[in-house]
Amino acid sequence: MATTLAKAADDTAAAEHAARIEHVSKSFAGPAGQQLVLDDITLDVAPGEFVTLLGASGCGKSTLLNLVAGLDKPTVGSITTDGRPALMFQEHALFPWLTAGKNIELALKLRGIPKNERRDRAESLLELVRLKGAHGKRVHELSGGMRQRVALARALAQESRLLLMDEPFAALDAITRDVLHDELTRIWAETGVSVLFVTHNVREAVRLAQRVILLSSRPGRIAREWTVDIPQPRRIEDAPVAELSVEITEVLRGEIRRHGQH
Ligand SMILES: Nc1ncnc2c1ncn2[C@@H]1O[C@H](COP(=O)(O)OP(=O)(O)OP(=O)(O)O)[C@@H](O)[C@H]1O
Helix, strand or coil: CHHHHHHHHHHHCCCCCCEEEEEEEEEEEECCEEEEEEEEEEEEECCCCEEEEECCCCCCHHHHHHHHHCCCCCCEEEEEECCCCEEECCCCCCCCCCEHHHHHHHHHHHCCCCHHHHHHHHHHHHHHCCCCCCCCCEHHHCCHHHHHHHHHHHHHCCCCCEEEEECCCCCCCHHHHHHHHHHHHHHHHHHCCEEEEEECCHHHHHHHCCEEEEECCCCECEEEEEECCCCCCCCCCCHHHHHHHHHHHHHHHHHHHHCCCC
16 A cells, blocks of 8 residues: 555656645634635645644634635635645544445445555555554554544545544544554654644754744734754654644733734
8 A cells, every 4th residue: 555655656756745834824703894714825735745824813824724625715815735635624524334344345446446446455454554454444443543543534535635634533532642643653654754743842843844834823924934853763752853842832921912812
């Protein structure tokens, strides 16, 4: 499976961007008229790049991710992606009446993969997320971390060139989250998939990303960005990760103060 995914990523070499967000603004109708949530966001994600979008609660991170996913349209500006992105959320959104394996097979079916290939492919994907042998397990039999592994396998089943992740590990305990950070870093390196990952956890952003984009609040604008050149695999407690996290947290605090939040 990793080979197929790696090949999908190779094909992307021709594409200049996994995602291109150009001068995007988004407003919603509110009680006091139109509320500007995102203001003039311009951002490219390169093929194979891992980018985290970081910002305070309510700054518009999920709104931006939904726009990139094509679930909603920008009020102004344009977004293009290299093919249809795959999505993964905080809640696993697995079908509880299907087994882990059948949840993945459903994604393969929706992609038009023939029935006789689905089982093997689902098994390979489960192996990729280190859940070998879990094909027949019901969702309720799986721990929170295992459910997110299945959700990741299901997202990878789409063989998209861009994976959009909205706080996928936020509901997990710290140790499980740590393990899944390692797994995601490994899978990203193995497959070459591009990742746009939303979080409000500064350390998580620095642990994972090649580039951290900080959004300001009300409206969400790109406040600053950092290139993270700390070698992988990183640990969340590594000194360089901690140092950069402190620096980013300071800027984030300043943003929050400026916008009267706490
Ligand atoms: N469909 C909608 N209609 C009206 N307002 C919306 C809609 N979607 C989002 N908003 C508003 O846009 C703002 C940004 O919300 P969004 O969920 O994108 O923030 P976020 O940064 O992802 O927050 P969190 O970290 O808490 O998930 C909020 O004020 C929210 O109320």
